[in-house]
C-alpha cells in the first residue's frame with residue numbers, strides 16, 4: 001500500500017448493550033474512503049447494531065467513532081448530512097408508491113418539488129422500476145423493494161452508504177443486480193459499509209472484511225489474507241454421487257488429516273498444500289471407487305475461514321463455539 | 332462495466348443499459364441546500380395525506396363514528412336530557428365535535444407506534460432534517476383528517492336541525508379551536524406511542540385516559556345536576572372548557588377567558604410533550 005486514502009470510518013472500542021445483551025462489545029473499524037468494507041457475521045453477531053451506532057441512530061455506551069471526519073455523537077447532524085442508510089428491514093414506506101417514496105426523500109433532502117420529481121423519475125428508470133413506479137411498495141417483489149431501497153439512499157449521492165444485508169432473501173438474479181448496483185456506486189466514488197451473512201457476498205464485493213461474532217471483531221483483512229490466515233491451501237473435490245460423500249470424507253480425512261463438508265451435498269474439501277499430496281488423495285478416492293466430477297487445489301472458502309475463526313460455521317451457531325484463532329491454528 | 336463485474340453471471344444487455352443509466356443518475360446530483368424546518372414538516376404532512384389517499388378506509392373512523400354519536404345522542408338521549416331533540420342538538424353538537432376529534436388524537440399515537448415497527452423510521456431518523464419534522468408533519472396530516480371529520484359532523488348537524496347562532500364563521504372558529512387543542516393533546520399520545528410496546532397497548536391506554544375525561548365533562552350534560560365533588564372536577568376539566576368555548580363560538584356567546592385557557596392548555600401540552608416525543612423518537 002503506497003498512498004493511504006483518508007479513513008471514511010474510524011471506530012475504536014464501540015460498545016452497545018441492550019439490558020443484559022452486549023450487542024456490540026468493543027468493535028474497532030478502519031474503513032478507507034472509496035472502498036467496500038464488509039462486516040461479516042452470523043445472526044445476532046451485532047452487525048445491525050454496529051451500523052445503527054455509526055449512522056447515529058444509537059448512542060454508543062462506550063468507545064468513539066468518526067465518520068467522514070465527524071464525531072458520531074458530538075457532530076451527529078454533520079454525519080447525517082453525508083451518509084445514507086439502507087436498513088435490514090426495507091427502509092421504504094410500504095403504503096406509498098415507489099415514485100412517492102423517492103419524491104418524499106427528495107423533498108426531505110432539500111430538493112424543490114419539480115427537481116424531486118425529476119430525480120425520482122431518473123432513479124426509477126436507472127433501477128429498472130419505471131413500470132412499477134405508481135404501484136404501492138407493499139405489492140413489490142423482494143428484489144424490487146431492495147432496489148427501491150438503494151435508490152432511496154442515493155436520491156442525493158451520499159459519500160458513505162450503510163448497506164445492511166442487501167441481498168438476504170433475494171434470488172440469484174436479483175442478487176446479481178444488487179451486486180452490480182453496489183459495484184457501480186463504488187466505481188463512482190461512494191464508500192460502502194456492507195453487512196452480510198454471506199461469505200460469498202463479502203468475497204465478491206468487499207476490499208476488506210471484518211469478521212464479527214458476538215459483538216467483537218475476531219478477524220480483519222482482505223478476503224485473500226483471511227483465507228490465508230486459516231492455513232495454506234485446500235483440495236476441493238466434487239462428487240458425481242452425493243451419496244458417496246461419507247466414504248469420500250473417510251478417505252480424505254485419512255489422507256489429509258481433516259475434511260470439511262461444504263454446503264453443497266456433493267462437495268467436500270481438506271487442507272492440502274502440495275500438489276503431490278493432492279494427486280495422491282484423488283488417486284485414493286479412485287481406488288475406493290468414489291466417482292469424482294472434478295477437483296481443484298485452491299484457497300479455502302470463506303466458510304472454512306469462519307469455521308476456523310469461530311469453531312462453528314456461519315450457519316450453525318453453537319453456544320460453546322467461541323474457539324480461539326490461535327488454538328485452531330496450533331491444532 | 333469494469334473488470335470487477337466480470338463474475339456477474341447475468342450481465343444481460345438490459346443490465347448493461349441500466350448500469351449506464353445508473354452511472355448517469357449518480358453523476359448528476361449536486362447536494363441541494365438542507366431542507367428548511369417548514370419544508371421538511373410539509374413533506375411529512377404530504378406523506379400523511381398520501382396514506383389517506385391510498386387507504387381511504389382510514390377516514391372511516393373520523394367520519395362514521397361521529398355520525399353514529401350524533402344520531403345516537405340526539406335521538407336516544409336528547410328527549411330525556413334536554414326535553415326536545417332540537418334544543419339538545421344545539422347543546423350537544425359542539426360537544427360531539429370535541430369528543431370525536433379528541434378520540435381521533437389517540438390514533439396519532441397508534442400510527443406512530445405502528446410506524447416504529449417498520450424500517451422506514453430508521454431512514455427518517457438518519458436524515459439531516461429538523462428533528463421534530465416527522466412528528467409535526469404527521470400531526471399536520473392528522474389535522475387534515477380532523478377537518479374532514481369535523482365537517483361531516485357539522486353538515487349532519489345542520490341537516491338535523493342544528494342552528495348555530497354565530498353562523499358559519501362561528502362554526503369555523505370553533506372547529507379551528509378544537510383542532511388546535513387536538514394538536515396539543517396528540518403529543519401526549521405520541522409520547523405514549525413511543526413508550527408502549529404495541530399499537531394495541533397504545534390504543535387501550537389512550538382510550539382509558541380520554542374516555543373518562545370526556546364523559547366527566549360537560550360534553551353531554553349540564554353539570555348543574557351533578558354531585559358537588561364530581562361537578563368541581565367537571566368544571567376544571569379542560570375538555571369541559573373546550574366544549575363550552577366551542578359552544579360559545581358557534582352560538583356567538585363565547586367567553587374569551589375560556590378560549591385563552593384552551594389555547595394555553597394546548598400550548599402547555601405541546602411544550603411538555605413535544606420535546607419529550609422528539610427525544611424518545613430520536614433515541615429509538
Ligand SMILES: Nc1ncnc2c1ncn2[C@@H]1O[C@H](COP(=O)(O)OP(=O)(O)OP(=O)(O)O)[C@@H](O)[C@H]1O
Nearest residue numbers: 018021023041042043044045046047048049050197
Ligand atoms: N433494540 C434492541 N433491543 C434489545 N436487544 C437488541 C436490540 N437490537 C439488537 N438486540 C440484540 O443484540 C444482538 C445483536 O443484534 P444485531 O441485530 O446487531 O445482530 P445482526 O448481526 O444484525 O444479526 P442479523 O444477521 O440477524 O441481522 C442480538 O442478540 C439482538 O437480540
Ligand SMILES: [Mg+2]
Nearest residue numbers: 047048049088
Ligand atoms: Mg442485522
